[in-house]
Amino acid sequence: MNTAKRKFSVIGCGRVGTCLAAFLFKKKYEPAGFFSRSRTSAQAAKAAAGCGMVFDTAAQCARAADIVFITTPDGFIEPVCEDLARQSALGPKTMVFHLSGAHSSEILAPAKQAGAVVGSIHPLQAFTPYEPGQENPFKGINISVEGDPDAVAQGKDIAAALGALAFAIPTESKILYHASAVVASNYLVSLVRFALTLLMETGLREDAAFEILSPLIQGTLSNIGSKGCTRALTGPVARGDHETVSRHLADIDQKLPQFSTLYRLLGSHTLDIAKDGGGLPEEAKQILSSLLK
Numbered sequence: 013m014n015t016a017k018r019k020f021s022v023i024g025c026g027r028v029g030t031c032l033a034a035f036l037f038k039k040k041y042e043p044a045g046f047f048s049r050s051r052t053s054a055q056a057a058k059a060a061a062g063c064g065m066v067f068d069t070a071a072q073c074a075r076a077a078d079i080v081f082i083t084t085p086d087g088f089i090e091p092v093c094e095d096l097a098r099q100s101a102l103g104p105k106t107m108v109f110h111l112s113g114a115h116s117s118e119i120l121a122p123a124k125q126a127g128a129v130v131g132s133i134h135p136l137q138a139f140t141p142y143e144p145g146q147e148n149p150f151k152g153i154n155i156s157v158e159g160d161p162d163a164v165a166q167g168k169d170i171a172a173a174l175g176a177l178a179f180a181i182p183t184e185s186k187i188l189y190h191a192s193a194v195v196a197s198n199y200l201v202s203l204v205r206f207a208l209t210l211l212m213e214t215g216l217r218e219d220a221a222f223e224i225l226s227p228l229i230q231g232t233l234s235n236i237g238s239k240g241c242t243r244a245l246t247g248p249v250a251r252g253d254h255e256t257v258s259r260h261l262a263d264i265d266q267k268l269p270q271f272s273t274l275y276r277l278l279g280s281h282t283l284d285i286a287k288d289g290g291g292l293p294e295e296a297k298q299i300l301s302s303l304l305k
């Protein structure tokens with residue numbers, strides 16, 4: 013891969029685009045152009061980068077660069093890419109990246125058909141609007157990279173230049189990868205909220221309930237990290253204690269029936285993990301399995 017300084021443009025100067033402009037290591041990557049729906053956003057990104065030009069159109073902006081980052085909201089990536097291809101704004105060596113987690117590089121097909129190299133890089137981070145002097149939000153985070161082989165190599169270099177750690181994923185796995193991130197982040201919130209609701213039923217407020225459960229949650233995460241999921245699993249399902257599970261269900265069915273299905277679904281998934289661990293008596297497995305159906 014060519015490791016010479018490469019010019020980049022940002023189309024869509026919001027949270028992520030402006031942070032790219034500010035933190036992509038200037039000794040390796042040169043900010044060349046900025047375009048956004050509003051000129052004010054493009055000018056703010058230019059100010060964050062400290063150099064480059066603000067352009068009137070996305071096509072002009074793309075022509076100024078070797079690497080084009082389309083950092084619009086997800087729904088605009090494809091139309092912006094189509095526009096760039098239609099305007100012949102992409103040379104055969106231009107690399108086009110988007111930063112969405114929910115889409116693969118396949119939505120950049122118009123750029124590929126126009127001869128460009130395409131890829132997606134997804135930073136596993138929640139970005140807030142850029143503020144001058146802020147810490148680098150890419151530092152130490154994980155970034156997935158997928159796409160054409162040259163784009164994957166370049167994407168890894170971009171991640172390193174941002175101070176992040178890169179890992180490659182196959183294009184066809186991008187949506188499952190994103191589902192995994194959603195489960196790990198958003199559904200963890202749902203799971204904690206479920207646990208809090210059960211505890212709040214005893215008369216506690218949400219903040220007090222969280223304070224009580226927090227060391228248990230943190231300790232469990234730490235055990236998963238040190239022992240893996242199967243060995244980190246404790247509790248009645250892992251012990252085959254179907255009587256306790258049965259009493260949980262009776263109380264939940266009576267007092268919080270809206271959570272009956274969720275408890276059973278999670279319990280059933282937990283039983284699968286307990287089975288993986290081995291050692292559960294056959295009878296306990298069967299009773300738990302029918303209780304949690």
Ligand SMILES: NC(=O)c1ccc[n+]([C@@H]2O[C@H](COP(=O)([O-])OP(=O)(O)OC[C@H]3O[C@@H](n4cnc5c(N)ncnc54)[C@H](OP(=O)(O)O)[C@@H]3O)[C@@H](O)[C@H]2O)c1
Pocket residue numbers: 023024025026027028029047048049050051053054083084085086088092110111112113114134135136137138139140
């Ligand atoms: N935010 C996160 O935490 C996060 C994390 C990982 C990945 N991502 C991904 O990063 C990408 C950008 O997200 P974001 O959070 O930075 O979004 P954002 O803050 O809403 O910024 C998007 C920017 O694109 C500009 N824009 C909208 N339509 C445009 C168009 N047709 N042409 C040119 N510019 C246009 C907007 O315009 P103006 O300001 O000019 O009006 C806005 O500044 C998305 O693909 C998202 O999935 C976001």
